Amino acid sequence: MNVQHADDHSAPAGRRKRLPRAEREQQILAVAEQVFxxxxxxxxxxxxIANRIGLSKPMLYEYFGSKEGLLLACVERARRELLEATTEAAAGAGENAHQLLHDCLLAFFRFSDEHAQSWALLRTEAAIPLATVNTALEATRQQQTDLTARLLEAxxxxxxxxxxxxxxxxxxGACERLALWREKRSEITAEEATRHLMALISPSLVAQA
Structure with a gap:
């Protein structure tokens, strides 16, 4: 199939711009994430999505294969960003287990604030009738569960x-519910949500004799 490229006559005048493939992919994902x-x-x-970017639809399919493939790529990027945020928080917290968990929880709630579109994707699995996407979303939850288990083990x-x-x-599970609760209580900051959750789980951080 002869597919025209975004910087040829398939894109309207004034919107044609040749970008490296990796940069173009990130541009597509940012727009698609917002639309989804x-x-x-x-x-x-x-x-x-193609019109907002200035691409032909065939070019969009060349990059991601299908609408489902594009959504999966968006979810994967959100998952990677969330893991980076929480692991970076853990790395900067030192060896105190209480502080480690606090900082990771805070990073999660800040992620939901600063990456609202990503969070919207990660929390709406029930509305997406695709097994592959739900599997990817569950993998995101599992990566955070595994990280939390490692912190608790310390x-x-x-x-x-x-x-x-x-x-x-x-x-x-509590993090997800609090994040959803905060959508209805916009006055609750990430710091306050972290404080509430830490008050609940702090007693469980003390090793039993």
Missing amino acids: ATNGYQASSMDD SRPDLDQVQLEAFAESII
């Missing part, structure tokens, strides 16, 4: 693996 988060997956169209060496997993799953 605002309109929902079903109501979003590849035509709309402060609670007395816990066995099943207990660590149960605690971590509970904390991640």
Whole structure:
């Protein structure tokens, strides 16, 4: 198939600009993420995304294969950004287990504020009837659960693996619910949400004799 490129006659005059492929992909993902988060997956169209970027629709398919492929790429980028934010927070917190968990929770809530479009994608799996996307979203949740379990293990060496997993799953579930709650309570800052959750889980950070 002969596919025209974004910087040829397929793009309107004044919008043609040759970009390196990696840069173009990031541009596409930024626009697609906004469209998916605002309109929902079903109501979003590849035509709309292509027009906003100044690409032909065939070129958009050349980059990502399908609308589902484009959404998966958006979810993967959001997952990578969330992991980077929380692991960076853990690296800067020192060895105090309480501080480690606090800073990672704070990074999560700040992520939901600073990357609202990414967070909107990560929290709407029920509205996306695609098994591949739901699998990717669950993988995002699992990566945060695994990170939390490793942090808990440092402060609670007395816990066995099943207990660590149960605690971590509970904390991640609480994070998601608090993030959703904050959408209805915009006055609650990331710092306040972290403080509330730490008040709940701090007693569990103390190793039992």
